[in-house]
Amino acid sequence: MIEKLIEGIKKKNAPVVVGLDPMLGFVPGFIKEKAFQELGETLEGAGEAIWQYNRGLIDAVADIVPAVKPQIAMYEQFGLPGLAAYKKTVDYAKEKGLVVIGDVKRGDIGSTSAAYAAAHLGRVKIGDHAFPVFDEDFATVNPYLGTDGIKPFIDAARENGKGIFILVKTSNPSSGEFQDRKIDGRPLYEWVGEKVAEWGAFHMGSTYSYVGAVVGATYPEMGKVLRALMPKAYILVPGYGAQGGRGSDLVPFFNADGLGAIVNSSRGIIAAWQQEKYARFGEKAYADAARAAALDMIDDIRSAL
Amino acid sequence: MIEKLIEGIKKKNAPVVVGLDPMLGFVPGFIKEKAFQELGETLEGAGEAIWQYNRGLIDAVADIVPAVKPQIAMYEQFGLPGLAAYKKTVDYAKEKGLVVIGDVKRGDIGSTSAAYAAAHLGRVKIGDHAFPVFDEDFATVNPYLGTDGIKPFIDAARENGKGIFILVKTSNPSSGEFQDRKIDGRPLYEWVGEKVAEWGAFHMGSTYSYVGAVVGATYPEMGKVLRALMPKAYILVPGYGAQGGRGSDLVPFFNADGLGAIVNSSRGIIAAWQQEKYARFGEKAYADAARAAALDMIDDIRSAL
Numbered sequence: 001m002i003e004k005l006i007e008g009i010k011k012k013n014a015p016v017v018v019g020l021d022p023m024l025g026f027v028p029g030f031i032k033e034k035a036f037q038e039l040g041e042t043l044e045g046a047g048e049a050i051w052q053y054n055r056g057l058i059d060a061v062a063d064i065v066p067a068v069k070p071q072i073a074m075y076e077q078f079g080l081p082g083l084a085a086y087k088k089t090v091d092y093a094k095e096k097g098l099v100v101i102g103d104v105k106r107g108d109i110g111s112t113s114a115a116y117a118a119a120h121l122g123r124v125k126i127g128d129h130a131f132p133v134f135d136e137d138f139a140t141v142n143p144y145l146g147t148d149g150i151k152p153f154i155d156a157a158r159e160n161g162k163g164i165f166i167l168v169k170t171s172n173p174s175s176g177e178f179q180d181r182k183i184d185g186r187p188l189y190e191w192v193g194e195k196v197a198e199w200g201a202f203h204m205g206s207t208y209s210y211v212g213a214v215v216g217a218t219y220p221e222m223g224k225v226l227r228a229l230m231p232k233a234y235i236l237v238p239g240y241g242a243q244g245g246r247g248s249d250l251v252p253f254f255n256a257d258g259l260g261a262i263v264n265s266s267r268g269i270i271a272a273w274q275q276e277k278y279a280r281f282g283e284k285a286y287a288d289a290a291r292a293a294a295l296d297m298i299d300d301i302r303s304a305l
Numbered sequence: 306m307i308e309k310l311i312e313g314i315k316k317k318n319a320p321v322v323v324g325l326d327p328m329l330g331f332v333p334g335f336i337k338e339k340a341f342q343e344l345g346e347t348l349e350g351a352g353e354a355i356w357q358y359n360r361g362l363i364d365a366v367a368d369i370v371p372a373v374k375p376q377i378a379m380y381e382q383f384g385l386p387g388l389a390a391y392k393k394t395v396d397y398a399k400e401k402g403l404v405v406i407g408d409v410k411r412g413d414i415g416s417t418s419a420a421y422a423a424a425h426l427g428r429v430k431i432g433d434h435a436f437p438v439f440d441e442d443f444a445t446v447n448p449y450l451g452t453d454g455i456k457p458f459i460d461a462a463r464e465n466g467k468g469i470f471i472l473v474k475t476s477n478p479s480s481g482e483f484q485d486r487k488i489d490g491r492p493l494y495e496w497v498g499e500k501v502a503e504w505g506a507f508h509m510g511s512t513y514s515y516v517g518a519v520v521g522a523t524y525p526e527m528g529k530v531l532r533a534l535m536p537k538a539y540i541l542v543p544g545y546g547a548q549g550g551r552g553s554d555l556v557p558f559f560n561a562d563g564l565g566a567i568v569n570s571s572r573g574i575i576a577a578w579q580q581e582k583y584a585r586f587g588e589k590a591y592a593d594a595a596r597a598a599a600l601d602m603i604d605d606i607r608s609a610l
Contacts, residue, residue: 021417023416023420024430024431032432036432041431041432041433041434042431042434042436043429043431043436043438045431046429046431071413071417071420073411073413073417073418073420073421073424074417074420076420076421076424076438077420077421077423077424077429077438078429078431078438079392079424079429079436079438079439080385080388080389080392083385083388084385087384087385105411105412105413105447106378106410107410107447108376108378108410109475109476109477109480110477111328112326112376112378112379113378115328115376115378115379115381115382116378116381116382118382119378119381119382119384124348124351124382124383124384125329126329126346126347126348126350126351126383127337127341127346128346129346129347131347131348131384133348133381133382133383133384134384142410142412142447142449143449143483144447144448144449144472144475144483144484145472145475145477145479145480146477146479146480146481146482146483146484147479147482148477148478148479149477149479167449167450170414170449170450171414172414172415172450172451172453172454173453174450174451174452174453174454175414175450175451176451177451177452177500178448178449178451178493178496178497179449179451181488181489181493181496182488182489183486183487183488183493184486184487188483188486188488188493191483191486192483195482
């Protein structure tokens with residue numbers, strides 16, 4: 001799947017992933033009204049609203065970006081109807097040729113991580129059958145539990161032609177609280193990065209590993225160090241736009257081949273219609289606003305690289 | 306909710322939580338056959354099988370233990386039907402007076418953690434309404450992202466009378482890979498433990514905080530240090546039984562008041578019918594076997610304390 005991702009990035013000349021984090025406040029009124037009229041102001045109504053919203057977004061960006069990254073928390077908060085919308089979103093994006101990165105940040109011990117890995121990257125065995133479940137192409141994984149929490153995800157990725165991105169240095173303000181603490185003179189995130197490189201070395205596509213890393217755009221200097229430490233790891237870079245990262249901050253995350261990183265923007269794209277800059281589109285054309293914002297982001301990154 | 310948990314522990318004289326981690330391999334054949342006959346060897350069939358299995362287990366232990374801890378990964382792997390079984394399990398256990406600890410190990414940045422917190426401890430707002438979603442009493446949380454990943458869970462716990470257990474030192478063999486690394490002379494898990502104590506100090510029940518910690522039974526010496534470092538934190542202790550922890554290992558996790566820890570056993574109880582020791586019960590009486598194993602565990606811990 002890392003090959004498909006790289007191919008998409010090259011073909012569209014866009015190392016960009018659109019984060020599908022559908023907070024209800026981002027969903028245009030006309031979509032919510034219709035969904036609530038049909039299903040009430042209920043979990044079902046909310047699930048329908050975010051699904052319809054996502055469908056419009058996917059249609060609007062599928063030809064210009066290689067991937068989308070639904071954030072499962074935004075669906076899980078609406079319970080089963082929300083998770084049904086998540087699954088529909090994953091399936092629809094794949095139908096449209098997009099690579100789907102499930103931002104699930106799961107991680108547990110051995111057999112439990114194996115169950116999560118089956119849910120998101122593999123298949124679950126029931127009697128004589130094996131079923132794909134949420135079936136994203138990539139999943140994000142939390143490293144706090146160490147190798148035996150990670151390995152089941154790597155195994156599932158290998159067996160199913162999928163991939164993972166392991167949290168190394170997250171984009172949030174307090175990420176340094178533990179991640180930046182020095183161990184033998186080097187911050188924890190470097191030790192985690194070193195492990196990512198080690199795990200990845202045994203799990204390679206043709207040029208990059210399908211074991212990647214998450215490193216926030218908000219920390220470009222750390223990105224530079226981590227880039228060098230994990231030369232074969234694809235880096236998923238959140239924090240562009242709304243969280244403060246700019247195109248020029250992104251250069252250190254890329255390799256000399258122009259590859260090696262894919263930058264996420266969520267609300268900066270999907271809620272563009274609420275920004276003054278894209279207000280001309282109006283609520284009805286929220287998807288066109290998202291497309292315009294995605295094109296602007298692609299330009300910003302292209303000109304920085 | 307920490308008060309209700311402590312009250313239950315005292316009343317039943319059992320600092321024990323039964324882990325509801327229903328791997329299909331643990332579910333007796335007669336339950337699976339019935340579910341598969343009705344719904345096929347499908348996700349729906351698996352969801353029905355684990356729900357029926359859990360119901361029997363809950364009925365068998367509700368009067369002798371204060372709490373259950375469903376591990377959501379084991380349900381998530383069966384997709385929406387699995388998560389429907391999770392929700393039914395949470396609701397049924399609460400109906401039976403049990404405290405429910407959702408072992409979800411979620412954790413993300415600000416607004417995303419807030420969505421997870423709404424899903425598991427709070428309510429989600431939809432129009433003029435606010436709905437409880439999975440609505441467990443406690444949730445486990447991963448600390449890797451620091452305070453702004455944790456705070457939304459603490460807020461939701463405070464507002465809704467719930468609680469959390471933050472991963473400090475996990476029970477698995479490779480937990481030391483990052484958690485044991487020394488920072489200024491002290492292992493990472495101690496720094497996380499110190500934060501738990503700090504967060505907890507502002508979020509107290511009458512004697513203990515509703516911000517607790519997870520520390521594996523497999524590391525009793527670390528448990529001793531962490532017990533002293535977090536005197537007001539309730540410690541959720543996994544790793545008893547199948548993972549190698551014994552009653553005598555548990556003493557360091559408790560305070561002098563005999564409180565401060567609750568010990569989890571999952572397969573040691575719920576799959577007791579498959580152990581030689583409880584084979585006399587037979588498959589049909591799997592729930593009686595679970596009850597016997599829970600009583601043995603309670604005795605083991607009582608005599609150790």
